[in-house]
Amino acid sequence: MHNMEISWAFRELADLLEFEGEDFFKIRAYRRAAKVIAGLDEPVEKLYRQGRLGKVPGIGKNILAKTGELIEKGEMAKLQELRRKWPPTIPEVMALPGIGPKRARFLYEQLGVASLDGLEEAAREKKIRALKGMGVKTEQEILRSIELVRSRAGRILLPLARELAREMADCVREAPGVFQVHVAGEIRRWEEIVEEILLVAAAEEPEPVLNVLAAHRRVREVLVRERDRIRVHTWWGVPVELRVAAPGGYGAALLLATGSREHIRRLMEYARERGLAEDRAAAGPAQEERAGMFAAWAGNITLQPAGASTGKNAYWKAAISPDRHPVQNTDPLAPVPGAPLPPEEEEIYRRLGLWPVPPELREDREELEAAARGEPPRLLEVGDIKGDLHVHSDWSDGANSILQMVKRAREKGYRYLAITDHSRSLGVARGLSLERLQEQHRLIRELNESEEDFRILTGTEVDILARGGLDFPDEVLAETDVVVASVHSGFRQDRDTLTRRVLEAVENEHVDIIAHPTGRLLGEREAYDLDVERVIEAAAKHNKILEINSSPDRLDLNAHYARLARDHGVKLAINTDAHDLRRLDEMIYGVAVARRAWLGPEDVLNTMDLPDLLKLLGRK
DNA sequence: GCCGTTTTCGGCCCGACTGTTTTCAGTCG
Numbered sequence: 001m002h003n004m005e006i007s008w009a010f011r012e013l014a015d016l017l018e019f020e021g022e023d024f025f026k027i028r029a030y031r032r033a034a035k036v037i038a039g040l041d042e043p044v045e046k047l048y049r050q051g052r053l054g055k056v057p058g059i060g061k062n063i064l065a066k067t068g069e070l071i072e073k074g075e076m077a078k079l080q081e082l083r084r085k086w087p088p089t090i091p092e093v094m095a096l097p098g099i100g101p102k103r104a105r106f107l108y109e110q111l112g113v114a115s116l117d118g119l120e121e122a123a124r125e126k127k128i129r130a131l132k133g134m135g136v137k138t139e140q141e142i143l144r145s146i147e148l149v150r151s152r153a154g155r156i157l158l159p160l161a162r163e164l165a166r167e168m169a170d171c172v173r174e175a176p177g178v179f180q181v182h183v184a185g186e187i188r189r190w191e192e193i194v195e196e197i198l199l200v201a202a203a204e205e206p207e208p209v210l211n212v213l214a215a216h217r218r219v220r221e222v223l224v225r226e227r228d229r230i231r232v233h234t235w236w237g238v239p240v241e242l243r244v245a246a247p248g249g250y251g252a253a254l255l256l257a258t259g260s261r262e263h264i265r266r267l268m269e270y271a272r273e274r275g276l277a278e279d280r281a282a283a284g285p286a287q288e289e290r291a292g293m294f295a296a297w298a299g300n301i302t303l304q305p306a307g308a309s310t311g312k313n314a315y316w317k318a319a320i321s322p323d324r325h326p327v328q329n330t331d332p333l334a335p336v337p338g339a340p341l342p343p344e345e346e347e348i349y350r351r352l353g354l355w356p357v358p359p360e361l362r363e364d365r366e367e368l369e370a371a372a373r374g375e376p377p378r379l380l381e382v383g384d385i386k387g388d389l390h391v392h393s394d395w396s397d398g399a400n401s402i403l404q405m406v407k408r409a410r411e412k413g414y415r416y417l418a419i420t421d422h423s424r425s426l427g428v429a430r431g432l433s434l435e436r437l438q439e440q441h442r443l444i445r446e447l448n449e450s451e452e453d454f455r456i457l458t459g460t461e462v463d464i465l466a467r468g469g470l471d472f473p474d475e476v477l478a479e480t481d482v483v484v485a486s487v488h489s490g491f492r493q494d495r496d497t498l499t500r501r502v503l504e505a506v507e508n509e510h511v512d513i514i515a516h517p518t519g520r521l522l523g524e525r526e527a528y529d530l531d532v533e534r535v536i537e538a539a540a541k542h543n544k545i546l547e548i549n550s551s552p553d554r555l556d557l558n559a560h561y562a563r564l565a566r567d568h569g570v571k572l573a574i575n576t577d578a579h580d581l582r583r584l585d586e587m588i589y590g591v592a593v594a595r596r597a598w599l600g601p602e603d604v605l606n607t608m609d610l611p612d613l614l615k616l617l618g619r620k
Numbered sequence: 621g622c623c624g625t626t627t628t629c630g631g632c633c634c635g636a637c638t639g640t641t642t643t644c645a646g647t648c649g
Contacts, residue, residue: 025632029621060622098638100647133646137639427634429649466636488649489636 002167003037003044004160006070009079010034010063015091016082018101032058037067039582045071087114096145097525098138106131120146152523154195154237158589159552161187161194162334164236168216169199169333172242175212177203180250182332182342184257188359190337190592192522192555197240200257206244213242251344262364263357270368271352337592338381360595380574380594384601385587386609387416390461390484390515390547390575395440396421397429399580402444402456408581410454416610418482419444420459423471426488431463434476441480455610457481461515464505466490477510482617484547484575486515487528495529502530506538512617513573513605514539516549516556524553532561540568545605548597550576550590551583559596566603571616573605 014030036058037044047053048071054064069076087108093116094104107113110131111122119142122128128139156164165183173181178201182188185198203209206228213230214222223239224231231241245253256264332342337360340346346356354371358379361367370377391405392398398405402419409417421440422431432440441458448456459482463471466489470477477483485505490498505511517535518527539546546565549556554577557565562572574590576583594604601607608616 023621026621028632032622058622062621098647102646133640133644135640141639425635426649427636430633491649492637 001045001071001074003040004163006044006067007034007038009070009076010037010066012091013066013076013079013082015094016079016086019086019090019094019105020082021101021105029058029060030063033063039580041582089115092116092149093119096142096149098141098145103134106133116146116149152193154239155193155523156236156238157522157552158187158190158192158194159586160236161197161238164218164234164238164240165197165199166333168197168213168218168234168240168242171216172199172201172209172213173333175201175203175209177205178209179203179247180332180342182254183334184254185259188258189260189362190360190589190596192552192558194238197238198257199240199242200250200254201242201244202247202250202253203244204246209244210242213240251342251346251348254342255345255348258359258362260363263362263367266364266368267352270354270372274352336382336588337595338379358595360592361598363596377598378600380591380599380601380604380607382588382591383413384604384607385414385574385591387414387418387606387613388576388578388584388587389418389457389459389482389513389573389606390420390549391417391578391584392421392429392461393419395419395436396426396431397579402440402447404581405578405584406447406451406454406456408584412584412587415453416455416457416613418457418459418484420461420482420484422488423460423462425463425465425471429488431471432460434472437472437476459484461486462511463488464501466493466501468501468504470505470508470511474508474510477508480510481614482513483511484513484515485511486517487519491519491525491528493528495531498528499531499534502535503538506535506542506544511544513545513547513575515547515575515577516551516554517546518556518558518561520554520556522553522555527556532557533564536561536565536568536570539565539570545571545573548572548574548590548593550574550586550588550593552586552589555589555593557593559593562593562597562599566597566599571605572599572603575606 010030011034014027014034017030018027036056040047040056044053044067047056048067053059053067059067066076066078090104090108093099093107093114094101107119107122111127113119113122123139123142126139128134128142129136165187169181169183172178180202182200183198184200185196186194187197201209210225210230213219213232214225218235219232220235221233222230223233228244229241231239234240243253243257338358341356349356349371354368355376357367357371388409393402393405394400395402398421405419406417419440422429424431424433437460444456444458458480460472460477460480461484462477464485464487465471470485487498487502502514502517505514514535518530518532519525520527536546538544546557548562557572565572572594574587574594576586576590578584578586605613605616
């Protein structure tokens with residue numbers, strides 16, 4: 001059983017218990033377990049079988065037993081009991097912003113509302129406003145939220161998509177006759193949100209490969225099946241499509257499956273204009289047919305004589321030549337951003353007289369024009385990153401100690417790490433008081449004495465207060481290595497007020513970085529109403545750094561604004577905002593955003609060596 | 621329900637905001 005399935009079971013259990021009015025701390029324990037399990041590096045099942053699961057913090061006797069039930073029997077008695085007792089759609093009502101357990105219960109008891117559909121109907125019939133404690137505003141807010149939730153149904157964030165794609169691709173790779181598999185589509189382009197998972201496999205015989213996917217235990221229903229293509233609906237709620245190409249046509253198939261649609265369209269136009277692709281387009285053939293023609297042309301490219309391949313990954317390995325920049329992870333199923341293209345695909349661009357366009361740039365944002373002109377840009381790579389300038393420790397709401405975070409940072413090859421715990425106003429996150437902050441900074445200075453070739457930077461993530469101003473006085477910030485400022489309250493203030501708050505932080509001489517500048521939480525919360533252009537202009541004027549927050553549910557700034565910032569001469573910092581060890585690894589997502597924004601190492605603060613970094617931050 | 625170099629019970633998450641009130645409950649970060 002997948003970790004995510006177990007995590008979801010505990011989350012559902014917590015939701016239903018909360019609806020029942022169960023003890024707050026018990027619910028919190030289940031939620032925490034769900035979070036811990038989702039964040040584990042190893043399969044829960046393995047830990048369980050080896051008797052190590054009980055040692056994981058947050059997992060005690062009871063949760064261990066319930067997890068065992070899930071693993072052994074595939075279900076949990078307590079959860080099934082609750083599902084029988086209450087309508088199973090209750091959690092979707094509680095998940096709505098503004099509706100918690102109390103209101104969900106109240107709506108259920110007063111109106112019999114137990115699902116989004118039911119709630120929407122009640123709101124449209126103006127029944128909500130008649131209830132005690134609710135009014136017209138609440139009713140309208142409910143309708144708005146429902147619309148938002150509906151619009152994001154069936155869309156998942158990139159890390160989960162990568163994990164699911166990997167699981168499916170792993171099984172395809174073992175299918176008879178398959179010698180190469182890639183994850184393509186949105187995932188390969190590193191889009192923030194994924195609507196479908198696309199896989200491409202190379203094999204002479206498609207039939208047995210398609211059969212393997214059709215029989216996968218996550219597959220609920222086969223939606224489309226053709227000779228060399230299958231599209232299925234999965235347990236995860238996301239469609240998965242597998243295309244099987246003959247080895248000779250693999251490059252073209254991968255290229256076509258990676259997209260985007262506009263990039264492919266332009267690429268085919270480009271090929272036709274140069275007489276490089278068959279042109280039967282005069283009569284206006286459908287997209288698919290044109291793609292087919294292009295594939296037929298591109299498919300003629302064979303790089304190696306048949307039989308030259310010595311194994312499944314031979315093509316892949318051939319692509320990694322020593323003159324490339326170092327790439328840490330070249331697993332084709334879950335690569336890091338900047339992993340090399342397979343040579344068959346690369347060759348198609350070369351034959352068209354273009355440099356091979358990295359998947360992250362295939363969005364029809366002038367990448368073909370650039371590719372037709374000179375040299376490819378030197379885009380940022382994971383290996384360029386020399387440190388992380390925004391992480392949390394167990395001094396505030398992080399899970400790990402400073403030393404644990406430092407150890408992992410060193411293992412990642414970093415040269416520095418800034419510990420930026422929350423400031424005093426952020427109560428929930430156990431924000432540091434002035435005294436605690438200074439105590440922490442003293443400790444860090446001590447720890448640095450025994451660190452060689454590595455520097456722990458003192459820092460703070462200082463709140464930009466709702467009433468304006470910063471949460472710590474200037475003289476304290478002046479003595480801090482890295483001051484990261486960010487908004488955590490007053491999200492609903494109007495554009496002027498919010499922009500003014502952020503501008504004030506930009507103008508403060510002690511602030512170095514504005515973190516997650518727009519405050520969006522993908523799939524959860526819209527960005528607050530901020531005039532980002534003005535913030536970028538101010539950052540340029542005051543030499544301030546803007547963050548690309550790598551957390552996959554933030555990715556903030558996004559590629560659009562990151563590019564705009566760069567064009568204004570603003571440097572970006574790519575930080576993880578990690579609250580535990582594992583999330584230090586999320587740097588890849590921020591790097592992908594930077595690549596999608598066409599950033600190179602020179603545009604990014606934390607590619608700098610420590611002395612240059614300190615100099616730029618104006619530190620004494 | 622979990623946890624313990626304050627260890628088998630008692631503590632763990634509090635303050636701001638919102639929409640609804642007329643003094644506050646519910647939600648959220």
